[in-house]
Amino acid sequence: MNWTALALNLCATIVAVALVMALTMAYALRRGEQSIVDTVWGLGFVVVAAVSFALSAGHGDPWQRAVTLALTAVWGLRLGAYIYVRNRGKGEDPRYAALLRRNQGRLVPYVIRTIYWPQGAIMWVVSLPVQAAMYVSSPVPALLWAGVAVWAVGFAFEAVGDAQLARFKRDPANAGRLMDRGLWAWTRHPNYFGDSVVWTGLFLLACSHWVGLLTVAGPALMTHMLVNKSGKALLERRMSRSRGPEFAEYAARTSGFLPRPPRRA
Numbered sequence: 001m002n003w004t005a006l007a008l009n010l011c012a013t014i015v016a017v018a019l020v021m022a023l024t025m026a027y028a029l030r031r032g033e034q035s036i037v038d039t040v041w042g043l044g045f046v047v048v049a050a051v052s053f054a055l056s057a058g059h060g061d062p063w064q065r066a067v068t069l070a071l072t073a074v075w076g077l078r079l080g081a082y083i084y085v086r087n088r089g090k091g092e093d094p095r096y097a098a099l100l101r102r103n104q105g106r107l108v109p110y111v112i113r114t115i116y117w118p119q120g121a122i123m124w125v126v127s128l129p130v131q132a133a134m135y136v137s138s139p140v141p142a143l144l145w146a147g148v149a150v151w152a153v154g155f156a157f158e159a160v161g162d163a164q165l166a167r168f169k170r171d172p173a174n175a176g177r178l179m180d181r182g183l184w185a186w187t188r189h190p191n192y193f194g195d196s197v198v199w200t201g202l203f204l205l206a207c208s209h210w211v212g213l214l215t216v217a218g219p220a221l222m223t224h225m226l227v228n229k230s231g232k233a234l235l236e237r238r239m240s241r242s243r244g245p246e247f248a249e250y251a252a253r254t255s256g257f258l259p260r261p262p263r264r265a
Contacts, residue, residue: 001209002059006135009055013131014124016051020044021120025111034100034115035093041119042079045072048127049134056134064139068205071151072130075198078155082162095234126199126222128215133205140208147204154197157183157259161190178243180250186259188236188250192226193257199223227257 020040028036049072053065087093092100096115103110164182168174183190199219206212226232236256239247253263 001135001137001211005055005059006132006211009052009131009135012055013048013051013127016047017044017120017124017127020047020123021116025108025116029108029111033092034096034111035087037115037119038093039080039084039087041123042076042083044076044120044123045127045130046076046080048123049073049076049130052131052134059137060133060135061137061139064136064144064205064208065134067144067148068130068133068202071148071202071205075151075155075158078159082166086166095230122221122225126218128218129199129203129206129212130218132209132212132215133202136206136208136212138208139205143204143208147201147207149201150204151198151201154194154199154201156194157190157197158194161194165191178246178250180254183259185254185262187255187257189226189232189257190259192231193259196223196226232257 020043021037024037024040028034049069053069056065099114100107100111161183164184165179168179168181187193196219199222203212203215203219206215236247236251243250255262
């Protein structure tokens with residue numbers, strides 16, 4: 001592990017994340033639609049991985065670097081494309097609209113403080129396993145393949161869950177109904193569960209060196225956000241208000257996060 005090179009990489013990715021957030025904010029302010037940042041979320045990780053791949057040339061194992069870049073890019077590009085298609089033409093997301101209504105001062109400092117700074121900081125911390133994995137010079141094959149396998153399980157849950165939900169919503173017969181089929185019968189949030197598992201897999205890629213163990217902060221923070229903050233907790237509060245007894249029945253028979261067979265009614 002080249003410590004100087006890794007330290008420079010960490011500094012360079014701070015700059016890269018700041019630029020991604022700044023450009024996103026400028027475009028979002030021009031469009032008057034802050035939810036654009038959700039589309040850029042996955043793409044920002046691709047930028048971090050690409051910068052780290054370029055800077056780690058000659059320092060990390062070439063195969064491990066390529067695998068880490070590929071896995072991050074596939075995850076980030078799919079997520080960005082999915083959110084773009086899902087949100088296209090729908091205007092501002094209600095979450096951001098509610099946040100903007102609480103603004104009592106100048107808009108730019110407010111959105112930096114409440115949207116772009118927090119999301120940029122989270123992006124950088126979550127990406128730490130990807131950055132460290134690029135500098136592992138002698139990867140342990142078992143950990144490398146375990147990381148790929150875990151990533152694949154998480155990616156399947158996330159991608160299949162999103163596809164099932166999108167297909168369900170496209171069917172006019174399902175208008176006003178709650179999605180409780182497929183993976184959504186096993187967990188109320190297959191996409192969030194998959195996201196958490198994806199980053200656990202990327203964390204394993206970094207663990208061939210002891211410094212990689214320190215990057216557990218990445219998947220831990222991602223899982224915390226998905227379960228307790230902007231993901232499951234926020235969505236389920238909205239669902240409880242809008243769906244009432246229907247959602248309560250669904251929650252009673254379906255796991256909140258970790259997949260399991262649905263309980264009988």
